[in-house]
Amino acid sequence: MGHYDLIIVGAGPAGSTLADALKNTGKRVLIIDKQAFPRDKTCAGWVTPAVIKTLKIDLADYQSGRTLQPIRRFRISMMGQAAVENDHADIVSYGIRRCEFDDYLLSRVHCPKQLATPVKSIVRKDGNWLINDTWAAPLIVGAGGHFCPVAQLLGDGPGGHETIVAAKEVEFEMTAQQASACQARGDTPELWFCRDLKGYAWVFRKGNYLNIGLGREDNHKLTGHLEAFVEDMKASGRIPEDLPGRFKGHAYLLYAHAQRPLVDDGILLVGDSAGLAYTQSGEGIRPAIESALMAADVLRQTPDYSASSLQAYGDAIAERFGTRSVARHEGLQLPDWLKVPLASTLMRSHWFTRKVVTEKWFLHKDVAPLQVAV
Numbered sequence: 001m002g003h004y005d006l007i008i009v010g011a012g013p014a015g016s017t018l019a020d021a022l023k024n025t026g027k028r029v030l031i032i033d034k035q036a037f038p039r040d041k042t043c044a045g046w047v048t049p050a051v052i053k054t055l056k057i058d059l060a061d062y063q064s065g066r067t068l069q070p071i072r073r074f075r076i077s078m079m080g081q082a083a084v085e086n087d088h089a090d091i092v093s094y095g096i097r098r099c100e101f102d103d104y105l106l107s108r109v110h111c112p113k114q115l116a117t118p119v120k121s122i123v124r125k126d127g128n129w130l131i132n133d134t135w136a137a138p139l140i141v142g143a144g145g146h147f148c149p150v151a152q153l154l155g156d157g158p159g160g161h162e163t164i165v166a167a168k169e170v171e172f173e174m175t176a177q178q179a180s181a182c183q184a185r186g187d188t189p190e191l192w193f194c195r196d197l198k199g200y201a202w203v204f205r206k207g208n209y210l211n212i213g214l215g216r217e218d219n220h221k222l223t224g225h226l227e228a229f230v231e232d233m234k235a236s237g238r239i240p241e242d243l244p245g246r247f248k249g250h251a252y253l254l255y256a257h258a259q260r261p262l263v264d265d266g267i268l269l270v271g272d273s274a275g276l277a278y279t280q281s282g283e284g285i286r287p288a289i290e291s292a293l294m295a296a297d298v299l300r301q302t303p304d305y306s307a308s309s310l311q312a313y314g315d316a317i318a319e320r321f322g323t324r325s326v327a328r329h330e331g332l333q334l335p336d337w338l339k340v341p342l343a344s345t346l347m348r349s350h351w352f353t354r355k356v357v358t359e360k361w362f363l364h365k366d367v368a369p370l371q372v373a374v
């Protein structure tokens, strides 16, 4: 039996950030993931500069042997109407490949790692959590993404009662022929909003890789929406005709619509396991790493792992991202019959697509990178 102070379940951005932030604290940490790394994660692979800054990623080091696509422009529209392109002049964001990015973050973690090991059982025994009958700790951190087994121990757990974003994506390396046929440009990701405003699709070229996907909070007929979008993009030459492979699906929660409790006695959730992705954009990597750093901050100071002590983490999340009930009612509340035509008009405006869609909703330019002492 291996004994630790805490066990982190999941070695994605949330788990690896937490493990790294707890180095030099004297805590014995074990990180477990069901997959061997490098592993892929269904994702568009777009990260904001705040993520690079907060994680102190040396871009020169990162891009040696990895894909790093600087973004300077955005192409935005509602499906079925002409796109608006805005030039931000400077680099405003980056495209990465998750198989590389997550592996890079995990390579910086030096605590014991148990990879290719699915967590199958979590049992409470004598004040400890016993995982797979093999490892024990008084605290387990759920960093296992949307279907995290640790999240199942809290409240109603993941399930049909939740309003999820269902998304599908494909990422592949283009052949020379596909690359020359593809009109999408690397420094200009394309965002195409569904006409009912329930989601959006993207075409995101990163060097020679192309990532295409669509996510909706109403997952009814997701495949149909995706197929129609892909056909449209092919017909207009934005993407090559011959897409290889199949689209992979995944689910996650938007912060304002999630209801998962964040802590309980000896349990704490970070990242997608906690349901923290930004409500307007679905960006989840930044909230995942910020939540991990806030958790580390609390774990460094807390006298014990009781729910009441860990609530300091819940409070920090509410302070950073707003309380969920307030976030749910943020923004202009308009009836649908007015929302849709209004959005169609606004999506033709350079000012709106630049200032509101890109800078506010997608880049969070008004939210400074998280400052926590590490």
Ligand SMILES: Cc1cc2nc3c(=O)[nH]c(=O)nc-3n(C[C@H](O)[C@H](O)[C@H](O)COP(=O)(O)OP(=O)(O)OC[C@H]3O[C@@H](n4cnc5c(N)ncnc54)[C@H](O)[C@@H]3O)c2cc1C
Binding pocket: 009, 010, 011, 012, 013, 014, 015, 032, 033, 034, 035, 041, 042, 043, 044, 045, 046, 047, 117, 118, 119, 120, 143, 144, 145, 146, 147, 148, 149, 167, 168, 169, 213, 215, 249, 250, 251, 252, 270, 271, 272, 273, 277, 282, 283, 284, 285, 286, 288
């Ligand atoms: C299609 C799609 C596109 C997206 N695009 C973007 C984007 O462009 N930018 C962005 O910021 N966000 C994006 N997101 C959201 C983003 O991918 C997530 O918010 C982010 O990955 C959350 O990180 P995490 O570490 O919490 O979880 P994850 O990255 O999901 O990592 C969880 C880890 O836990 C492991 N795990 C799961 N179950 C177990 C188990 N039983 N035992 C052991 N290990 C387990 C998994 O193997 C995985 O490695 C997208 C999401 C989807 C679905």
